[in-house]
Amino acid sequence: SAVISQKPSRDICQRGTSLTIQCQVDSQVTMMFWYRQQPGQSLTLIATANQGSEATYESGFVIDKFPISRPNLTFSTLTVSNMSPEDSSIYLCSVRRGTGREQYFGPGTRLTVT
Amino acid sequence: QKEVEQNSGPLSVPEGAIASLNCTYSDRGSQSFFWYRQYSGKSPELIMSIYSNGDKEDGRFTAQLNKASQYVSLLIRDSQPSDSATYLCAVNMAAGNKLTFGGGTRVLVKP
Numbered sequence: 001s002a003v004i005s006q007k008p009s010r011d012i013c014q015r016g017t018s019l020t021i022q023c024q025v026d027s028q029v030t031m032m033f034w035y036r037q038q039p040g041q042s043l044t045l046i047a048t049a050n051q052g053s054e055a056t057y058e059s060g061f062v063i064d065k066f067p068i069s070r071p072n073l074t075f076s077t078l079t080v081s082n083m084s085p086e087d088s089s090i091y092l093c094s095v096r097r098g099t100g101r102e103q104y105f106g107p108g109t110r111l112t113v114t
Numbered sequence: 115q116k117e118v119e120q121n122s123g124p125l126s127v128p129e130g131a132i133a134s135l136n137c138t139y140s141d142r143g144s145q146s147f148f149w150y151r152q153y154s155g156k157s158p159e160l161i162m163s164i165y166s167n168g169d170k171e172d173g174r175f176t177a178q179l180n181k182a183s184q185y186v187s188l189l190i191r192d193s194q195p196s197d198s199a200t201y202l203c204a205v206n207m208a209a210g211n212k213l214t215f216g217g218g219t220r221v222l223v224k225p
Contacts, residue, residue: 033212042202043158043215092157101146101165101206103213105157 002026002095004106012112013083020079021109023093028073031096033103034066038089046091049076083113117141118205120216127223133190135201135219140184143208147179147186150202152218158202162188193223 003026013019023032032049047055047068055068070076080087093106117140127133135149146165150158164170164177164186176189186205190197203216 031211042217045212045214048212090157102148102160102163103204104160105150108157 002029002097002104004093004095004104006093006106006109008109009107010110010112012114014114015084017083018079018081019083019111020077021091021093021111023076023078023106025074025095027097029095029097030073030099031103032070032076033094034068034076034078035092035094035105036089037092037108043092046078049078080111083111085113087111088113116216117207117214118203118216120201120203120219122217123220123222125219125221127190127193127221129193129195129223129225131193133193133197133221133223135188135190135203135221137186137188137203137205137216138184139186139203139205139207139214141205141207141209142181142184144181144184144205145208146206147177148204148206148213149175149177149186149188150204152200152202154199190221193221195223195225197221198223 005024007022034046035043045058046061047057049070051070067079090108092108149162151161152158162177164179170177174191178187200218200220202218204213
């Protein structure tokens, strides 16, 4: 597996502001993903973070709302921009290592927008 | 039709019994299948992966895959109260190298 950390672990933010979530892995990984888990729901993939290039977004998610960076093979950030209460969710970083198919999750960031 | 479907539960199981969880998927070309356990307030934890038809056992967990029927299941033997959690089925669809999750099945193991 991989040791994955996320910062912050939780935050309460005001409507209209932005929050950047950091994901750090203890060793190089090939693929990094960002998911959202809304209250009582399952996981929805936001985007695949590509090292050195623009992220690949899933249907319903756009770069202006969820800009993502991945400057190297161990670190990525997700920004939630111009937040509204509907953005209140848990945001999860997930990784795959090497050619492996197994995917591991970070501890998550619990975001509440008021 | 959802791409990955699970019964939401709750599945109530007496301690020591077998919990049987089911998952169906829509993409016949899917190759990789996973079960995650998620405790309330925690992130998903990978507990089983299966890639070939048949059974795969790991401790008290057995994953079963039937690609012809597009069906994957998880058995939890000798269920313990600590097994009470939501179990998420995830499938790596043929189109795109990414996981699609089912809605999860909540399991309650009663002492």
